[in-house]
Amino acid sequence: MTDPNLPTVIGERRRLLNLAYRLLGSLAEAEDVVQETYVRWYALSEPQRRQVQTPGAWLTTVAGRICLDLLGSARARRERYVGAWIPEPVPGHADWFGGPVPADPAERVTLDESISMAFLVVLDSMTPAERVAFVLHDVFRYSFAEVADVVGRTPAACRQLASSARRRLRTTPGPTGTRRAEVVRDFKRAWETRDIEALIGLLDPAATATADGGGLAPAFLEPVTGGERIAHLWMDIAARNTAITLHERTVNGQPGLVAQLEDDIVGVYAFDITEDRITRIWAIRNPEKLRPWTSR
Numbered sequence: 001m002t003d004p005n006l007p008t009v010i011g012e013r014r015r016l017l018n019l020a021y022r023l024l025g026s027l028a029e030a031e032d033v034v035q036e037t038y039v040r041w042y043a044l045s046e047p048q049r050r051q052v053q054t055p056g057a058w059l060t061t062v063a064g065r066i067c068l069d070l071l072g073s074a075r076a077r078r079e080r081y082v083g084a085w086i087p088e089p090v091p092g093h094a095d096w097f098g099g100p101v102p103a104d105p106a107e108r109v110t111l112d113e114s115i116s117m118a119f120l121v122v123l124d125s126m127t128p129a130e131r132v133a134f135v136l137h138d139v140f141r142y143s144f145a146e147v148a149d150v151v152g153r154t155p156a157a158c159r160q161l162a163s164s165a166r167r168r169l170r171t172t173p174g175p176t177g178t179r180r181a182e183v184v185r186d187f188k189r190a191w192e193t194r195d196i197e198a199l200i201g202l203l204d205p206a207a208t209a210t211a212d213g214g215g216l217a218p219a220f221l222e223p224v225t226g227g228e229r230i231a232h233l234w235m236d237i238a239a240r241n242t243a244i245t246l247h248e249r250t251v252n253g254q255p256g257l258v259a260q261l262e263d264d265i266v267g268v269y270a271f272d273i274t275e276d277r278i279t280r281i282w283a284i285r286n287p288e289k290l291r292p293w294t295s296r
Contacts (some may be wrong), residue, residue, distance in 0.1 A: 009041060012056045012096035015140075016063045022135050023067040024074075025087030025120050027292055033070070037063045057146065064132055064150035065292045082215030084223065086282050087120040088289040089268040092250025114139045117270035117282050120168070126165050133158045134165035180273050181248070181255040187271070187278060188257055190244050194238055196231050203227030204277040214286030217266070230281065258293060265293040 016037060020030035037059055041049070043257070052058045076136025078085050113119055114135075123131050129151050136142040144155035144162075151158055157248060174180070190198035201204055209230045222257060241259075246268065249258045251270045259267035268290060272280035282288065 008055050009038070009059065011080075012059050016059060017058070017134065019060065019140060020063055020067055021090070022114060022120070022123065022133060022139060023064070024070060025124055026289075027088050027090055027109035028288075029070065033063055033066050036066055049093065060136075060142070061146075061150050064136060068128055068132050068151065071131060074128075082213070083219055083221040084210045084212055085124075085214075086210060086284050086289075087117065087124065088292070089117065089251050089256070089270060089282075089284050090115065090292055092253065115252070116254050116272075117252050118272040118280065120252070121280075121282070122168055123165075126168060127161075129153070130161045130165040133161035137162045138166065174273055175276060177255070179276065180271075183273050183276060183278065184255040184257060184271055185248060188248060191234055191238055192246060194235055195234050199231040199234060200227055202278055203230055204279045206275070207279050207281070209233070209281040209283065211283040212289065214284050214288060216287055217285040219283065219285045265290050268293060 013034060016034045017030055020025055020033040024030055024033070031161070040062055041055075041059060044052075049055075057284040103225050123135070124167065126134065132151055133144075136147045137144060144158045147158040147162075148155045150245070151161070175183070187199065187202050189195075190202060205227045207227045207230055208223050208225045209220075210223045211219035211221075220233070224233055241261075243261060245260045247258045247260060249256055249268075251258075251268055254270065256271060258265055266285065268284045270282040270284070271278050
């Protein structure tokens with residue numbers, strides 16, 4: 001017998017992928033979570049599925065619980081990871097995350113910032129329960145009663161978790177998207193022309209650069225701090241990789257850069273910018289995290 005809820009269930013896939021990616025910082029793991037969620041749905045008997053009043057809510061609860069379990073074991077996995085772990089970058093296809101670009105500029109900013117690398121890195125510093133409570137309530141607008149069903153705590157406790165998570169996030173607004181793109185373009189030009197003075201001028205004196213090669217690609221293992229140190233490091237990278245071409249691309253909803261060597265994508269660069277200065281650079285070189293870019 002055909003599942004009468006099939007259109008609704010399949011229609012939830014995008015939302016589930018959105019949720020799982022923000023919770024896990026990995027598109028590959030997010031896709032696995034969505035697959036497992038559907039497996040559990042169809043493991044129910046037909047009478048059991050008919051008893052589910054809101055299939056979308058059921059699917060979200062299951063996906064959230066799977067993510068919570070994965071987040072609980074993530075720390076052990078990260079301890080075995082070679083070098084720094086950075087969330088998996090995703091290209092700027094509007095139909096991947098959140099569907100069509102919202103007409104309301106305020107909603108568009110929320111959408112972009114909730115998948116920005118800076119946002120995901122802060123999420124990664126939270127406890128699993130904080131992260132799930134915050135993302136479900138503040139990003140996806142679920143009630144604390146619904147969040148409690150996922151996290152397994154009281155609504156009041158979930159409110160406290162979300163509040164604690166909220167305090168970790170930077171509240172100072174960054175530059176506009178247009179200005180961000182200009183700063184990244186200037187960085188690209190200075191890097192390509194090996195203009196170290198221009199590069200230093202674009203970097204905050206206290207800037208930090210973090211690389212993720214995962215032991216599968218060359219990358220500096222520890223974060224580098226200081227605008228001048230980063231500028232010199234980037235000059236060294238340019239000198240060693242003269243055949244690489246840089247492209248301006250949208251990375252996690254923000255202006256970024258992609259490095260290409262012949263037909264291969266070998267690096268994705270995300271930036272955090274405050275008052276027209278680059279404060280953070282995330283360089284993702286792990287080929288396993290570049291698959292969404294190589295398949296485009």
